[in-house]
Amino acid sequence: MNDRYPTAATQSRGDFRSDNVARVEPSIMAALLAANTGTQPPYGADEYSTLLDARFSALFEAPCRVFPVATGTAANALALAACLRSYGGVFCHEGAHIRLSEGGAVTAFSAGGSLLPLKGEGGMFDARELAAGFDAAGIGNTQRAQPDAVSVTQVTERGRVYAPAAIAGIGAFAREKGLHFHMDGARFANALARLGCGPAEITTKLGVDILSFGATKNGAMSADAIVVFKPELVEPLRFLLRRAGQTWSKMRFAAAQLLAYVEDGLWLKLAAQANANATGLSQGLAAIPGVELLEQVDANIVFARLPPVTIDRMIERNFHFYRRAPDTIRLVCRYDAPVEAIDGLLEAARG
C-alpha cells in the first residue's frame, strides 16, 4: 500500500519525509468537534459548505466555488479533467507531480488527456517556454494531443516559488490562446508565506482559472479542495466529482476543516513556520563542508547533496527523509517539526 516508505518508523528522531506525516493542527481538530452537532444535509448542502464558498470568494477577491476532495491527486486530476477534452493536453513541468507521481490520474479522469511536458529550472517554466511548447504541439493535427490547459505547481516540486510576474506571463499567454490555467497549490500557503502577498495576487488577478488548494500538508486532516474561479468549469466538475466518489456525504467535516484552516490567518502562520524551519535547516546544512544545496530554498523543501556516508549516518541515527540518489536527499519541513529534530539532523550531518 505504501510505495515509497516501506518501513514505518514511529519512533523517528526526526521525520522529514513529507509534510503529510504531520499531526492535525489542534484548532482544526477543534473545528471538527464543533461541527459535530445536529443534523446537516449531505453532499455539500450543509451550512459549513455554504459558508466555504463565501469565505473563499472573499479571500480570493473573486466569486468562486469550493469543492473539498480527499487528496491532492483528486484535486489535480479532477480539476484538470474539467478542463481537458479527451484528446486534449495540459502543459506542465516535466517534473510535475501530476505527470510523475499520481498514477496517471489526469489521463484516467480526462479519458485520455495528455501531459505535455515543458523544461525549466527549479520545477518552473515561464511564458516563453510555454509558447515554444505551444508552437510545437501541432494544433489541428489529429495525430497529437491538443492543448487545453496549462498547469503550474506553486510551490514547485523542487521547492521553488513562482514570482507573481512569472505567473502573470503564463496567465496572459493562456488567456491569449484559450488555455485553462490550473495551479497545483498543494503547498499554496507556503508560497504565500514566502511571497508575503494575498491569495488573489498570485491567482485570480493573474488569470488562474482553477486551483488545487492544499491544506492536508499544512495542518488539516483530509481536506484538499478544488477552488473554481471560471464558472464554466463548475458544471462538469460537479458531475466528475460525483462519479469519482469524491462527493462526501458528511461534507460538513471537510468544510469545517477548511474554514478553520483559513480562519485568522492560521494557514499562513503554519506555513511561515514550516518555511522558517526549512530556512534554518538549509542554512545549517550549507555551512557544513561537503554539503551542497541543490535548489534555492523558497519554502519548506530542501534538496541537498551530501557524502553518502553522511547520509548513511543520518539514517542510522533514526532520521527519516527521502533519498533520491546515494548522495542526494530531499528534506521536507512541516509546521510542527520540533527544534530538536532539526538540530539533531544537523548534528548528524556534521558527523
Place this chain on the structure above:
Amino acid sequence: MNDRYPTAATQSRGDFRSDNVARVEPSIMAALLAANTGTQPPYGADEYSTLLDARFSALFEAPCRVFPVATGTAANALALAACLRSYGGVFCHEGAHIRLSEGGAVTAFSAGGSLLPLKGEGGMFDARELAAGFDAAGIGNTQRAQPDAVSVTQVTERGRVYAPAAIAGIGAFAREKGLHFHMDGARFANALARLGCGPAEITTKLGVDILSFGATKNGAMSADAIVVFKPELVEPLRFLLRRAGQTWSKMRFAAAQLLAYVEDGLWLKLAAQANANATGLSQGLAAIPGVELLEQVDANIVFARLPPVTIDRMIERNFHFYRRAPDTIRLVCRYDAPVEAIDGLLEAARG
C-alpha cells in the same frame, strides 16, 4: 452541489432524509483525537492502517486487506473496477445504488464495464434470477458485456436484509461460473444487527470476495472501506485507488475511525439502535388508518404510502424526509434519532 435536497434545514424537528445527516459518534471522534500524536508515514503505511488489516481479518475470520476510501461510491466503483474487464459486466438489482445513484462510477472506473440488471422483490434477487440473467447474457458474444461479477446490497435499497441462505446461493453460483462476488455493505452493520450473526456468516463463509464496508452512515465521519478477501483483487485495487485519488496521505485518521467503529461492538450497538428506531416508527405508522407500509422493515429504512395531505402536513411541521411520489415517502432512521423526533413525526402523521 446537492441533488436531492435543495434546501438545507438545520432547525428540523426530525430529519429522516438519510442516515448520513447524523453526527459522528463521540467515541469515534475521540479516536481521531487520540490518533493525532507524533508522525506517521503516509498512504497507509502507518500503524493504524496496519492494525486495521489484522483487526478486520479477525472480525471476518479470514485474511483480508482493508482500503479506506472517502465515500460509498468510491468503495463500490473501485471494488468493482478491480473485478471487471473493460468489456465486463456486473449483475446487480435493477434498483441498485451502483446502477441508479452513483453517476456512472462503475462504468467510468472500469473503463466501460456494464451494470447487468436483475429483477426481484425488495431490492433482492436470488440465485435463480441470477442464473437466468447469466443464461441470457450471451457468453462469448462480442456484442454483449461479459459477466465478471455479481453485486448484492446488504441492507438493500428497499430496506430489506438478505438471509444468509440467499447469499449462499448467490455465492455458490458465482463460484461455479467464475464471477467475483461483491457486497455493497453501505449499511452492513444494520444487516448484522438484524440477523444477529457475525460478519463472516454473511460474507467470507458464503463466498463474498470483496465488500464495500460502510461506516459513515452509522457513526463515522468519512470512513467507508473496501475489504478484500480474494487476494488477486488487491494488486489492481492498489493502483486503481491511487489513480482515483483515494489514497489518503494521512490515512491514519481513516484507519482510526474504522478501528474505533468496530471496537467493543460499537458498530452493532449503533446499528441496532437505528433499526429499533425504524421498527418503532414503522409500527406507529402502520397503526394509522390510511397509512400503508410498502416494504417489510428489516433494518432502518421505512417506505410508506400516506395520503398526500398527510405528507404535506408532516413537511409543514418541519419534518424532513425524501418524498418519492405525492403519496410515497422514504424515512431513514439514524442511530441518534431522538425519541421526540419519531414521536413528533407519528403525531404529525396522525393529524
Place this chain on the structure above:
Amino acid sequence: MNDRYPTAATQSRGDFRSDNVARVEPSIMAALLAANTGTQPPYGADEYSTLLDARFSALFEAPCRVFPVATGTAANALALAACLRSYGGVFCHEGAHIRLSEGGAVTAFSAGGSLLPLKGEGGMFDARELAAGFDAAGIGNTQRAQPDAVSVTQVTERGRVYAPAAIAGIGAFAREKGLHFHMDGARFANALARLGCGPAEITTKLGVDILSFGATKNGAMSADAIVVFKPELVEPLRFLLRRAGQTWSKMRFAAAQLLAYVEDGLWLKLAAQANANATGLSQGLAAIPGVELLEQVDANIVFARLPPVTIDRMIERNFHFYRRAPDTIRLVCRYDAPVEAIDGLLEAARG
C-alpha cells in the same frame, strides 16, 4: 469471431440472415478499379474524398462533411462520442442496435456516456415518449447521466420506417432542449425508397445533426460513413476518428465506393429492390395458414411467427436466417436475393 452465426454455409439455398451477406454491387466494384490509378494523398486529402463532401452536401441540401469508416458500429459510436460529454447520455429505443448489439461502443468511445432507453412500438419512439424520458432523466442531478443527444434508427431494428412527421417532432424537441440529433441510417436508403422522398426530407430539414450513413448493407464493400451537418461536431470527430484507427490511409477507396453508391440513384434502386423482395416474401408468408407477421414490413426486414416444425423444415432445406425463438424468425432481404431463393423459402414454409 462470429457470434451469431456459428456455422458458415456457403451453399445456402437462400441466405436471409442479414443484408451484409451480399456481394458488392458490380458498379461499385468498378469504381474501385477506376480509382486505382496514380498516387493520392492519404487520410482523406485525396480527390475522391474532396468530391464526397460536395456530392453529399448537394444530396442533403445542406453543407456537410463526410467521414468514411469501416463499420456501422464505428459510425454510430464515433458520431455519438462527438455528441456526448463523458457524463452524458443519448436517448434511444430500448431495442436500438447501439444499445444491444455494439459491445458497448458508444460508452467506450464517449468515455462513460450512457444509453437512455425509451419504449415504443416497432423500434420507434415519438416526441412524447422522448419528452417523458427527458423529464425523468434528472437534469442537474449528478447521480444521473445528463441528456446530450437523441438517436433514432431509420430503418428501425424492427424493420419499420419513421414517418417524416415523427422525425420532425423528435427534431423539434431536440432543438428545444439542446440535444444533438443522431440518426442511425444503417439502412437509410431502404427508408428513402419506402418513403419516396429525398434524403434532406428526413434529415437536414427536420433537424438531424449527424447521420450514420450505411452503404455496406446495400451493395458497398466496406463503406459506411458519418455525415456531419452540425459544424461544431466536425472538430471533435476528426480527433476521435484518428484515435479510433478509423482514418484510412488509402481513403480514396472508401470515397470511391460512396460516390458510386449515390451515383445516378444506384443506392435507391438497390434499396427498392431489397424492399420489394421483402414485400413479396412477407405477402407470401402472410398467405400461409399458421404464419403470422410480427411487424409491418416497411423495408427489407420481415419478422414472422411460424410453427417450430415449419422453421425446422426451412433450416433442413438449407435456408439461412436468424431464429430468435423456437417459433420466431427474422428474414432480411438483400438487393441481390434471387427469386428462386424467395420462392424456395415460401415453398419450404408451406410444407
Place this chain on the structure above:
Amino acid sequence: MNDRYPTAATQSRGDFRSDNVARVEPSIMAALLAANTGTQPPYGADEYSTLLDARFSALFEAPCRVFPVATGTAANALALAACLRSYGGVFCHEGAHIRLSEGGAVTAFSAGGSLLPLKGEGGMFDARELAAGFDAAGIGNTQRAQPDAVSVTQVTERGRVYAPAAIAGIGAFAREKGLHFHMDGARFANALARLGCGPAEITTKLGVDILSFGATKNGAMSADAIVVFKPELVEPLRFLLRRAGQTWSKMRFAAAQLLAYVEDGLWLKLAAQANANATGLSQGLAAIPGVELLEQVDANIVFARLPPVTIDRMIERNFHFYRRAPDTIRLVCRYDAPVEAIDGLLEAARG
C-alpha cells in the same frame, strides 16, 4: 481531415510522401473481384477468413489468429490494448509511431495505459536499454505505470531494420519479466525482404506474441491485421475489436486481400522492389555534393539533409515528400514508384 499534407497534388512528378499514396497491386484487386461471388456469413465467419488463420499459421510456423483491421493505428492500439492493464505501460522507442503519431490511441483503447519511452539510435533499442527502462519503472509503485508489454517497430520509423539477434534479446527479456512482446510491422515485408529470412525468424521463434501486420503500405487497399500468437490475447481482442467498430461485416474482402498479398510471395516481391527503389535513390543522393544521408537505408525510407535551396527546387519541380526541417527531408519509396520519378528527383537534387 489531412494533417500533414495540406495540398493534394495528383499530377505529381514523383510522390515520396509515404508508401500509402500507392495504388492497390493489380493481383490484390483481382482477388477482391474473385471474392465477390455468392453470399458469405459476416464478421469473419466466411471461408476467406477461415483460410486466413491456416495460411498465416503456416507462414509463421506457429498457430495464430488473424484479425483484419482498417488501419495500422487500429492494429497497434488494439493489439496493445489486449496486452495492457489500465494502469499498465508499454516500452517503446521515444520516436515510435504509437507514441507520437496515433493520436493517443493506445492510451484510449487501453483505458489509461502509458507509453514508456526508450532511447536508441535509428529508432531501435536493445535488450540492455529495455532492461534499464524496466529497472527505472518503479515496479509495484502505485504512482507509476506498470510495465506490461514492449513494442518494437520493424521497419523502424527511421527506416532501420532490427537484426534477429536484437529481437531475440528483447524477446528473452520480455519472457523473463512477463512482458507481452508486440511488433509494429507496418512495413514488416520490407524488413523480411531486407533480412532475407522467413517471417517466423523474426517473430514466433524470437518470442513475439502479437504482430501488427501491415499490408496497406505495400500494395493492399485497406487491410492491415493483428496476428496473435499468444492464445490468451485472443479473447480480449475479440471484444475490443467489436467495441472499436473494427469487426467488418463483409470481412471476406479484407481476408481476400491478405490471402492474395502473401500468395506466391507477392508481398516479398513488392517489398523488395520498394527497398531497391530506396537503395537506388539513396545511392544517387549520397553521390551529390552537399547531400548527407541521415540514416542507414535498410528498407524503403530515406532521411537526407540537403541545402534548403535544393529542397525548394525539388518542390518547385513538383516532387512531393515530407520536409521535417528546412534542410531535412524524408523520402519513402513505394513498390510502384516509377524509374522516371526517382531519376527526376535525383536530377532535381543535382541542380
